[in-house]
Amino acid sequence: MNIELNEDERLDDLLAEGLKIIQSPQVFSFSLDAVLLAKFAYVPIRKSGSIVDLCTGNGAIPLFLSGRSKAQITGVELQPRLSDMANRSVTLNGLEDRIRIVTGDVKGIAEILGHEKHDTVTCNPPYFPAHELSDRNMLEEVAVARHELYLTLDQAIENASALLKQGGKAAFVHRPGRLLDIVTSMRQHRLEPKRIRFVYPKRGREANTLLIEGTKDGRPDLKILPPLYVYEDDGTYTPEVREMLYGPHA
DSSP: OOOOOOTTOEEEEETTTTEEEEEBTTTBOOOHHHHHHHHHSOOOOSTTOEEEEESOTTTHHHHHHHTTOOSEEEEEESOHHHHHHHHHHHHHTTOTTTEEEEESOSTTTHHHHOTTOEEEEEEOOOOBOGGGOOOTTSOHHHHHHHBTTSOOHHHHHHHHHHHEEEEEEEEEEEOGGGHHHHHHHHHHTTEEEEEEEEEESSTTSOOOEEEEEEEETOOSOOEEOOOEEOBOTTSSBOHHHHHHHHOTTO
């Protein structure tokens, strides 16, 4: 299928899934964090299941999740430029019957998608507080994706909880330095942390990424999963990450 690309866009392969995605190095390209979250999150297998991805950007996480589940997937993105990229990628891969992209604010999104209706919510939220926005020449799309200009961490967690049915699961990727903020907010909004995995660039280094999943109205029982290392000492991907990116036969 022919999909028109803007002059700053390119078409990249999602090798493990056998899909393609529209990206823009100037405006938005997904990072390894999106891959990690999509592989970490619980997903319902059945077609009747429902998944919502908040802060979906160019739709990378819904595309990744489509390879793990037959459920209906909805991506929510505030910025029209990014949601347009996501929509064209969905069409390019012929997934219109399984993935839809909603252009709108995460805040209050349950009013549109339904309160306590969904099985899984994933979210790769802006990592940096608004006051850390030092580069005033940063493109608006980049600033909004990276900084809490329109959505705080607590608001992301609150709205994720509002979407989930009882027993549903919410998974987030963030920075380890925000762990206590995340856990505090999750418990305030009826999400009991159940699984945490720390991601390290290499063995012997500090963790730089945190994956965490909670259950709506779940009982306290937190599991710390084995560490995930991204690179070997020689700079190549570890076998686990290589399989995530390129598939089991890479």
